[in-house]
Amino acid sequence: LARAQATDTSAVQKLEQNPLLEERFLSNSWCPFQIARLWGQYSASTTYYLSSLHRESTFGGVKHDHCDETRCMTTSIDPSTYKPRHAQSCPYQPGECHMSGVNSSTVADIIRRGCIPLIKFQDCVNGTLQPTLVESRSGLRYVALSHVWSGGLGNVNANSMFSCQLRQLRRLLQSIRENADDDLDRDRGSKKGAGMKRDLRAVFRLKPLPQQPVLLWIDTLCVPVGSENEQVRQMAIAQMAQIYVEAQCVLVVDPELQRMECKNLPDEELFASLLCSAWNSRSWTFQEACMARVFYVQFSDGYSVVDEKWHSFRNQLDKVTTSDATTSQAGAAVINMRQKLMSEVSQWFDTMPVMTKIRSHDTRTLMTNSEDWQNFVRVWNGLRTRSTTKSDDLYGIIAIMVDLTAYEILKLDPRERMKAILRSQSTLPLSFLYQDCARVHDADGRLTWAPSQIAGEPLDMNSGYMSLSGEGLSIEVHEQDATRYSWPQAYRFSSQQPLQASWSLHLAAEARRLSARLCLRSGDNVRSVTDSWLVLVNETMSNGQTTQQVRGALLSLIEADGSTSITTYICPLEITIEAPTDSGKEGEKFDGNDFSDHYLKAQSISLKRHVVKIET
DSSP states (O other): OHHHHHHOOSTTOOOOOOHHHHHHHHHTTOOHHHHHHHTTTSOHHHHHHHHTSOOOSEETTEESTTOBTTBOTTTOOOTTTOOOOOOTTOOSOTTOOOEEEOOHHHHHHHHHTTOOEEEEEEEOTTSOEEEEEEEOOTTOOEEEEEEOGGGTTOOSSSSEEEHHHHHHHHHHHHHHHHTOOSOOOOOTTOOSSSSOOOOOOOOOOOOOOTTSOOEEEOHHHHSOOSGGGHHHHHHHHHTHHHHHHHSSEEEEEOHHHHTSOOTTOOHHHHHHHHHTSSGGGBHHHHHHHHHOSSEEEEETTEEEEHHHHHHHHHHHHHTOOHHHHTSOHHHHHHHHHHHHHHHHHTHHHHTOOOOOEEOTTSSOEEOOSSOHHHHHHHHHHHHHTOBOSSTTHHHHHHHHHTTOOHHHHHTSOHHHHHHHHHHTOSEEEGGGGTOOSOEEEOTTSBEEEEESSSOSSOOOGGGOEEEEETTEEEEOOOGGGTTTSOOOEEEEEEOOSOOOTTOEEEEEOSSOEEEEEEOOOTTOBOOOSOSEEEEEEOOOOOTTOOEEEEEEEEEEEEEEOSSEEEEEEEEEEEEEEEOOSSSSSTTOOOOGGGSOTTOEEOEEEOTTSOEEEEEO
16 A cells, blocks of 8 residues: 555546556456456555455356456346346255246236335245235335346346245345334435535434335336336336335345455445445446435345445544644554545445435436536436446436436437437536547537437536537536636637548647647548637646646637627547747747747637537
8 A cells, every 4th residue: 555655646646557456456356347447546545455355256156257348247147148046045955946926917017007016025835935016105115125137136037036035135124124223204315515425314224013014126026027018117217216215225235245244344445345346337226326215235244334334434534633643654644545545435425416305296306405417417427337238228217317207218219318318408517528429410410519328538527517408508607607617718710721530730829839639430420611610628727837638629610709609519629738838928928930830820718708609
């Protein structure tokens, strides 16, 4: 840790790919896909710490031998070959553990009536355990399960599971119930301050109710299978918000975590294990965690309440006094390192949007305590590195999480779904314009500003926002937001050179010179009918800094007056900004003689006094 910290000179400096650490990760049985997700995300010391964690060499009985940087084969399933698995400690003799389930048609009928199917466990006279269906109604308490199908709890052919798995699930529910005694009326939607941090709150427990059976919702039994039920399946997806918000708790079951003991596990290791778990790599489980009033994580020696652990550690760090921290330089360094480590490995939980309120008239979520576009950023960034077996599901997931009806989105043509989701928002992050990602094309085949999928670089919440209406996008800096965000600088220039993908753009404007590369992909069609251009630059150059690598966007300028520019979107840019170091007195501007002929003169425009509109 000390060696890693020595190279970690900044709290925001992230460690890119390192061959020595990569070898260390692999020696501890990490999946290549999981390793690839970590590069550039964490500091050197935190990355070094993560590389020391030993992982299970197999997940669900499958090794990582065939995984690569683009995909984990152990957590991805092939529906045509997928088979349910027995519990890790199946008590039955080989051949004696049978499948038990519910009728798919009955499940579908419950969903068609707008209700939620729940599972009640019933002991049969022959000693078997039979799941039976219960239709949800007001006052019924249940636990919703959050799991990954690669763990063996799924079934693509029937709404059934092995008896050993059913018995294990009932034991887990009974354990939660027996150890619970507090009220369930609160939720995690109340927070202090503008951030997404959770308030210290009572941990939810399931109050013992002797006359009430333990009820469960699990997709394997409660979402009907079969091609004839595809439409009902989409209706079930639209219910997900209601299902997880109304559950008394969400229970996380992950095979690797179930092999770990949590009682004496340091808080930072617990959060690091959750961060790197298969459960935390999937899109559906991200949504389920966001909507949980509270979620329990099952380990081999019991369960852990994540919210409680998070608050416990935060309170522990808050109590460290200045005198305690400065008894020695080494002591202070250890404390600072642990603070940074905990902050980074728990960031996935700290920044998770909390969605625990639903509207009474439908099954949509209501995001709490933040501007809509900021929640949109959190949802987008949370989903961009996660995966799902059925790609279409992702549109339903994000639709639910940004306050839309998933069923309506999923009915659209797949090519129209992302556009519909984006157009439904009144404000969007400005960093959408800068992303180097695959984008939607218009009817004429031209590139547009809208990304076609959730992937690529994370959206930047500090770069401001843009308004979206039927007329297009509008970038306008309001007085109250002028100092809150890093609004871009705009540069206007003219060039009669035909627009082409190989453009090498060089601009000179007021103590700045910019060299830009167009970020285009194979098949991208870009063209403009004007010879006037606008470059937006996400510039954050500080005093004394002479060179900076930033993102930007190229716009075609259609019309301009003193306060407004009407444009169309061309593509994102990779920009190198250079400031003068020897051009005379401080603040002196460049003139045309300071650059070679290939630099074009550009006019700097302050967006704090100018509105840029982008037609869509």
